[in-house]
Amino acid sequence: MKLLKIRDHNELFQEQEYCEQFERKREFEDPWPAEKVNEVAEWTKTEEYKELNFKRQNIKINPAKACQPLGAIFCASGFEGTMPFVQGAQGCVAYFRSHLNRHFKEPFAAISTSMTEDAAVFGGLNNMLEGLENAYTLYHPKMLAVSTTCMAEVIGDDLNAYIRTAREKGVIPKDLPVPFAHTPSFVGSYINGYDNMMKGILSTITAGKKGEPNGKINIIPGFDTYTGDYHEIKRMLKIMGVDFTLLSDVSDIFDSPNTGEYKLYPGGTPLVDAADSINAKATVALQKYSTLKTMDYIKKEWNQQTLVLPPIGVKNTDAFFDGVSKITGKPIPKEIEDERGRAVDAMIDSHPYVHGKRFALVGDPDMLLGLISFLMEMGGVPVHIVCTMGDKKFEEDAYNLLSESPFGAEGKVYIGKDMWHLRSLMFTEPVDFLVGNSYAKFLWRDAGTPLIRIGFPLFDRHHLHRYPSIGYQGVINLVNWVVNTVLDEMDRKTINTTSFDVIR
């Protein structure tokens, strides 16, 4: 039997019949004349429009930013048997879960206390009490990590008092750890939510645990959405023979093997290890901006040495290994040195295609700093750097970094700006390539600048997050993503010319 040809939306709506239907529908749409639409479209590409666009103060258009509780539940999920528990309206949790599902293509469990109008009037205590009881009974967590939505924050729910009441009333066991963090959506972004929750969890779980030094180091990855990075950091430190605790280890949560069984708590940092983190020799953060408060707390309250060593790009990875070597006294093994050699070799092989290429970048502060550093190492030129979640400190860090290399001379940093600002820049000062998350594909469409997908969220490509972005292995992946996008684009542009080369 001849198989039917099935046409879905990708083909169907390009057919003549549908095109005619769309034309007929215009009769009812009261549309603008085509000339008017084209005129405005052209105007949006001008310097004049850019100025107007950059004048706006009160509205964000296509921002690369999301809210605190997302970071909080992400952080919480990486601890053994921990159920993220969000005090507030329920739609938020549905959204957080969906967002993480779409990026990782993995399940993600989190609890909401489903607050509604009555809670707005009377406060959310009853929701918290019933929520804790139900969540504990039904889902058997070893820890419930509480964060908040803007609703609970606006009405001023007192988490500390509520949790105490819950224990007094016996709805949860007295010894169940219930750390909490206030994570209002109208302050900061998910990087701050991560930070606040991490601090909340560590301060709760390490209370009274100060004892003998355990000789380990703590690693805090930060809001890192590359599962490959978690596997990579463990691999690197194992090769080096470093005894460490990864705080919070989300690798199993967002990358669990398929065994035909759904596990609600597939892994995470063991709670005993997390509790013992207070006795470590030092704490190393792999991101700066998502760990500011936590690192400050660790330094001041634990009296621990703290280092921020984000290992993206060659020099940053060098600094990471030097730093870890110094605090642990372990030498950098030959195996790592060989990996470095391979990464550098890959960069040298590919450099002709990246050298002098101009880039626009949009993303999270730590990833951007790593990418700027890496691109300049390759001879690439970062031009527009847009960081919706960036603050003054980030701006300063980014400019300092750019000033370290002649390739950074053109770089301009835009904090608090969004992808609609970037759209203007890409028309008035065009670049060769764009680096950003999946939503940046709209910029690719509008400006025709090819997109290299690095960042969060990545919804429209599969498995990119499984590859490390950190370490020397991460360097090889970055080279791969960048240079092969450059080469793909070169093929597209030369397809009907003699330059359509096979060997490059």
Next chain:
Amino acid sequence: MSTAIKETQKMIEEVLEAYPEKARKDRAKHLAANDPSGQCSTCQVKSNIKSRPGVMTVRGCAYAGAKGVVWGPVKDQITVSHGPIGCGQYSWWARRNYYNGQTGIDTFGTMHITTDFQEKDIVYGGDKGLDAALHELKELFPLAKGIGILSECPVGLIGDDIEAVSKKVAKEFGIPIVPVRCEGFRGVSQSLGHHIANDTIRDYVLGKGKLEKTTPYDVALIGDYNIGGDAWASRKMLEEMGLRVIAQWTGDASVNELGIATKAKLNLVHCYRSMNYICRHMEEEYGIPWVEFNFFGPTKIYQSLRKIASYFDNTIKENAEKMIEKYKPVMDAVVEQYKPRLEGKKVMLYVGGLRPRHTVGAYEDLGMEVVASGYEFGHNDDYKRTYPEMKEGAVIMDDATLYELEEFTRRLRPDMVGSGIKEKYSYHKMGVPFRQMHSWDYSGPYHGFDGFPVFARDMDMTVNSPTWDLIRRKR
């Protein structure tokens, strides 16, 4: 009471045992064994009631219903997520309400536009900022036909007066500025958001559009959000029937179409849940009758074509018959190809809107049986329409939790599950074939004669993918 019903009831009781007492009593009201006859009094579920805290409901909020479902797809209006940054981010182009237009110029569907509330807005109020934001938008997007202000939780809690701002600015701009009080804490689910959004359509745009002439065949297509192009596939059929679709609500809709639906002779309602309110209003105020229909799968399509045609003259009736004659062989070929591969397979559905009942017929056309179905945010009237569609003893679930879905899956052993993104990957881990039935798993359309072949292909690839067999299960 039949054995099938008794057995299902027993299973439900077992599943409920894990709950603390209060939650168990509540959840018991939301789970039932189906009785298609409607005789059995204990077989009716309670619905549209607050979710229990802490049980992991799948539900969303009023904002999701108003922004994500009803207003979001309106293409030439700017939809502002008014409040903190998250809500607009997480709902950004997630529902695939396809539209034609030049985004950012004359249409705005795939954009995320937000006032990004900061602490100062909470303390001092956000009205001033909103006023300024609307002016900035008007400058940057001069072709916008309207602006919707979709409020998020804090806006209602701090007592902002977005209606006053809207009124003032609408006067200045001469376009509709629509304040939608869809704060997420209102109501119990997405459902109230639909209702609130319907009311704002009524109050701000209904009856205000331009339509030069009318004909006896004018209809409005209501409650089709053009997910993966569904509304386009439906429109194609209605046009072929000889009807003139003057408005599409709200997939690929323009503000003008929201305004002229009152000139329709008949409102055709696909998603009853999200848009029955405005249809009732148009019936009362404008005397426009409305009829529910179902364009999933040939059986329901044929019935629906005849049902719709019955409101019109013989020309339309004849056209409907001609269409059935023309497309039946095409549909038969689809069934012939896929039915042997899907016959006897059991399906569990847990979705929203119209799908828990409307897709049952399409599965049955392929020889599949829906053994459990439920709604995230259904009401009593949805369930009443569902009972007769389902077999006796099937599980009916209202506002199911992660725990319940997992337990029912273990016990019912469906061959595939149709639910949402939050459920998808836990089913993948369980090794149970799964299809997202909110977004069609990025496929579609599923409506109409063009949609059914895609539906059949997708269900086949779900159930019969060789990847499921690769899982090495623990024994």
